[in-house]
Amino acid sequence: MDPARADALAVTLGRAERFAKGDPLPPFFHQVYFWDPVPADGLGRDGHPRTGTGLIPDMGLPRRMWAGGRLTFAAPLRAGVPAEKHSTVVSTQRKQGRTGPLAFVTLRHDIVQAGALCVREFQDLVYREDPDPDALAPAPRQAPADVNAEDVRFDSTLLFRYSALTFNGHRIHYDLDYAREVEGYPGLVTHGPLLAQFLMLKAARALGPLTAFSFRAVAPLGHTETATLCRDDQRLWARGPGGGLAMEADAEVGP
Template identity: 65%
Template sequence: MDTIQIPRITQHDILDPARADAMHVALGVSAGCAIGTPLPPFFHQLYFWDPQVAEQLGRDGHPKVGGLIPDMGLPRRMWAAGRLAFHAPLRAGVAATRTSICESATPKQGRSGPLGFVTLRHDVHQDGQHCLSEWQDLVYREDPDPAAVKPAVIMARTDEEHHEQVSFSSTLLFRYSALTFNGHRIHYDLDYARDVEGYSGLVVHGPLLAQLLMLMAQDQLGPLETFSFRATSPLMHFETATLCRKGRDLWVRGPDGRQCMTAQA
């Protein structure tokens, strides 16, 4: 099918150190970000907000489709995967510019019904330098069918050389939503997550899992040049997960052994 191209959007922001400090606190790591301090990888998610009035929001709390993302008539949104190339560190307290385009928006027919695949590209510049390239792969789909057969669960690897257990409270999910200005109700509105989108609890943000994997990778492997991740199964807020690494392969294992995310640094 034809691919739909969308014009670019440019946003400007000053990368407030206080917001980075707040994210450090939310994640339980030491704060103390000053002007000029290099930001950890993926902390650009804290900036370049796109606030919309209530009338311009969809039922899920996200801005309505039809702007940067075309409307394909599918109500449920999922961040399926992401890729990042780190060209130079972003520095706190310094003005930056993000340019965004929709590289592709393609409807397809899946086994569970119609799907919409969207790829967004973001490029961030600071002081005239290209610091970051990011690709977001989103999937749109129909509302859940209670009678539909659930997809088979993929089991995660168990051969890690390093692992860390992490838990997620509803408070952490709320804080992460607030700091990234993510209005998606599956992360903080339990009734909506359960009764409308068919989840058993609040959904842990895919980017939050990716953020934790990136911080672990940087701590153990050094500064990152590239990072890619793919979500494979949603993780609920009441579940304890295990962050795993072997070499440059990383993954998130659920409490039942299922694979929730894979990544490579």
């Protein structure tokens, strides 16, 4: 786990620390490792690896979103030490939602270092139809009142750098025309895991080393918007500029 990648992520997130061999990595920094580059002819229209050709089955729906995740931290991953990631499909399911058919895929990722399991991550993905341009947008769910609040501003440079570090080709994060004209967003979309990363670091600063963390994306956050990150003990959330809830999360720490 090359320390230079962790350094680059720290710079991207506005953090001062740098990493040497053997240093523990902050929670969720493993997102910038374990790339699986796919040739261009293996990508879908959205820039992600085409479903049905690799780990994720073809669910017959074009729009992909990271809906949430759950992580347990048995031990910190350490910079400069070899690691392995083992990924499996836990479940797939199709449902009929209010706006049309939905498909859900849950992946499990086990990250092993020095022969021991360090991180287990469950990743929840949702697939949807293309948006109906005539449909009314649902009313946003309102966030709770601010507690222990801090603001984080997202812009296109931050989104681009995070996409590059995580080798995430999803065009909603950097291709404004695609995000608007194909997927129906008003602008570029902030990565769900990037927002979760900020919440995770906020939790770790206040509570100490995390043993578990879960998060759920509630509404998209645009690339020109400021998120207000809040924490009430082990409960966390991110509020968008209009007062809507963008993400909710729960942290756990050891005894």
